[in-house]
Amino acid sequence: MPDAARLDDVRTTLSGVPCLQGVRLALEAGRMHALVGPGGSGKTLILKTIATLLPPDSGTVSLFGEPVPFGDEDRLRPIRSRIGVQFQNLALFDFLTVGDNVALPLEEVSPPLSPEERDRRVAASLQAVRLPGGVADLPIQALSGGMQRRVAVARAAVARPDLLLFDDPAGGLDPVTTSRIFDLISREQRQTGATVVITSHDIPRLARCCSRFHLADAGTILFSGTLEDARSHPDPRVRDFFQEVQDAAR
Amino acid sequence: MPLADSPALQDRPASPWALPLVLLGRGVLNACRVMGGMTLLQVRILRAMIPPTFDRDETIRQAYKIGVQSVAVVTLTALFVGGLMLVQTGPFVRRTGATGMVGWGTGLATLAEVGPVLIGLMFGGRVGSNNAAELGTMVVTEQVEALRLLGIDPIRYLVVPRFLSMIVMLVLLTCIGDLAALVGASVACQAILGIEVRVFWQGLIDGHLLDEFLMGLVKGFFFGGAIGIVSCHYGLRVTGGAAGVGRAVNEAVVTSAIAIFVVNFLVTSLWI
Numbered sequence: 001m002p003d004a005a006r007l008d009d010v011r012t013t014l015s016g017v018p019c020l021q022g023v024r025l026a027l028e029a030g031r032m033h034a035l036v037g038p039g040g041s042g043k044t045l046i047l048k049t050i051a052t053l054l055p056p057d058s059g060t061v062s063l064f065g066e067p068v069p070f071g072d073e074d075r076l077r078p079i080r081s082r083i084g085v086q087f088q089n090l091a092l093f094d095f096l097t098v099g100d101n102v103a104l105p106l107e108e109v110s111p112p113l114s115p116e117e118r119d120r121r122v123a124a125s126l127q128a129v130r131l132p133g134g135v136a137d138l139p140i141q142a143l144s145g146g147m148q149r150r151v152a153v154a155r156a157a158v159a160r161p162d163l164l165l166f167d168d169p170a171g172g173l174d175p176v177t178t179s180r181i182f183d184l185i186s187r188e189q190r191q192t193g194a195t196v197v198i199t200s201h202d203i204p205r206l207a208r209c210c211s212r213f214h215l216a217d218a219g220t221i222l223f224s225g226t227l228e229d230a231r232s233h234p235d236p237r238v239r240d241f242f243q244e245v246q247d248a249a250r
Numbered sequence: 251m252p253l254a255d256s257p258a259l260q261d262r263p264a265s266p267w268a269l270p271l272v273l274l275g276r277g278v279l280n281a282c283r284v285m286g287g288m289t290l291l292q293v294r295i296l297r298a299m300i301p302p303t304f305d306r307d308e309t310i311r312q313a314y315k316i317g318v319q320s321v322a323v324v325t326l327t328a329l330f331v332g333g334l335m336l337v338q339t340g341p342f343v344r345r346t347g348a349t350g351m352v353g354w355g356t357g358l359a360t361l362a363e364v365g366p367v368l369i370g371l372m373f374g375g376r377v378g379s380n381n382a383a384e385l386g387t388m389v390v391t392e393q394v395e396a397l398r399l400l401g402i403d404p405i406r407y408l409v410v411p412r413f414l415s416m417i418v419m420l421v422l423l424t425c426i427g428d429l430a431a432l433v434g435a436s437v438a439c440q441a442i443l444g445i446e447v448r449v450f451w452q453g454l455i456d457g458h459l460l461d462e463f464l465m466g467l468v469k470g471f472f473f474g475g476a477i478g479i480v481s482c483h484y485g486l487r488v489t490g491g492a493a494g495v496g497r498a499v500n501e502a503v504v505t506s507a508i509a510i511f512v513v514n515f516l517v518t519s520l521w522i
Contacts, residue, residue: 015489053395077401091396095311108401 002065004029004163004195005050010059012045019045020056021219027212029162032189032196034206037216038241043199044088046216047165050197051085052076064162081108084161084194088168090152092140098151099136102126105159125158126151129184146177153181157188164188166198170205178202182209203227203242215241284505288483291405295413295479298406309411316377316412317419321426327372328365328427332434335360340443349445353453356435361428362462367514369427370473373420374506378481381412382502385485386495394486409486413478420474421467428466465521469514476509 005027012020020042027033035043048054055070069075092101102122123133129150170178186209189196207227215223223238230242335356343352388394397404436450484502488494
């Protein structure tokens with residue numbers, strides 16, 4: 001199967017600090033990928049690069065088999081319409097209602113949706129993340145942190161993108177809600193066949209839904225493969241990371 | 251990295267002229283960067299307005315927040331500004347007995363200069379700071395990036411409605427503020443100088459101050475545009491979380507105030 005995203009020797013410097021230092025990553029289409037690594041290893045920057053929001057200083061980024069034309073907003077628009085992102089900070093608009101937040105990705109869908117179809121898609125998306133239909137008219141601030149995360153997940157998936165990126169979708173949530181969110185993402189992937197990338201520190205839960213793991217460390221990708229490959233990897237840093245997070249989880 | 255901050259420049263041997271020159275160079279480079287950024291933003295705003303496909307609901311929402319919610323504070327400020335103008339001119343009027351001139355003198359200063367400038371400063375402090383903080387928070391919480399990813403141009407969706415609302419609302423607020431200032435002045439005229447309110451308004455009408463009133467509105471138009479550009483510029487270039495938002499608000503308020511005085515000088519010079 002072709003790669004949904006491919007990063008070749010991607011290097012990025014922010015405020016004079018080298019952040020990504022030769023990232024090589026291939027995301028096989030139609031699979032669930034886990035992007036893991038210690039804090040500050042560059043996971044969020046890698047996701048933003050894949051999301052076409054962070055142009056690299058050097059290296060190439062390809063999405064859906066085509067190189068990404070960074071800097072050309074007109075050519076980026078159709079590529080971005082195939083990507084859904086749940087940001088680490090959720091990035092929900094507090095001046096919009098829950099329903100309007102979820103409906104936002106549908107505004108630029110071509111051909112344009114009728115208001116009825118848009119409302120139906122929003123309601124279905126909220127239902128998929130187990131939020132009652134009544135919340136659509138509420139302001140974002142009226143929801144709890146867990147519910148806001150579910151709204152962010154719903155917004156990322158509502159336009160049925162080919163590539164879904166989740167940046168710490170369960171950060172700061174209780175174990176029950178965390179499990180629910182991971183289940184929701186898994187179900188969404190099974191239904192749509194989209195390529196999904198999740199960053200999280202919750203390796204046991206990732207292991208239940210992701211078939212590929214990518215370990216980021218100091219701005220590079222140290223390892224890509226299955227969890228079994230990681231456990232028998234010759235590099236002790238890879239073995240130790242997965243062992244330590246699993247020990248901590250127990 | 252800015253040239254003035256480069257290690258090569260920092261490591262040069264110290265000479266008596268080095269520090270002032272470095273500071274001067276750094277200041278010039280920063281000023282050029284800010285001016286360049288604002289000019290680019292202005293061009294992007296104009297480009298986003300052709301064709302005029304900006305968000306109507308967001309523009310109305312901003313106009314309400316920026317304009318309607320500022321009416322009380324502008325009216326209150328203007329009332330006292332008008333009164334103050336009268337307090338300042340009172341001794342001169344008493345000395346010369348030129349009671350018929352008091353309405354004209356106060357109106358001239360209020361409509362052409364003091365009214366628009368003080369209302370602009372009040373507007374910059376209230377609306378400009380709020381706008382920079384709001385946009386800065388949206389940058390920090392990745393909302394602006396989310397818009398870009400959703401294929402929505404942040405300039406068209408966020409900046410254009412704010413920019414247009416600020417221009418239209420500051421012109422309207424200048425009208426309201428002018429009226430409130432003249433009411434304040436006429437009340438002070440009666441209370442402090444004992445001159446009838448009717449005499450004050452008659453002097454104002456006889457003064458034929460339409461030109462000054464229009465100049466004040468033109469100033470309001472350009473002040474609104476300047477505050478819009480400045481506050482959006484600083485809001486959109488926030489980096490570094492809450493501290494960055496605080497810095498942006500501070501810079502937006504200070505630069506708006508400077509822009510108001512510069513624009514005031516230019517408009518007055520060109521008008522007269």
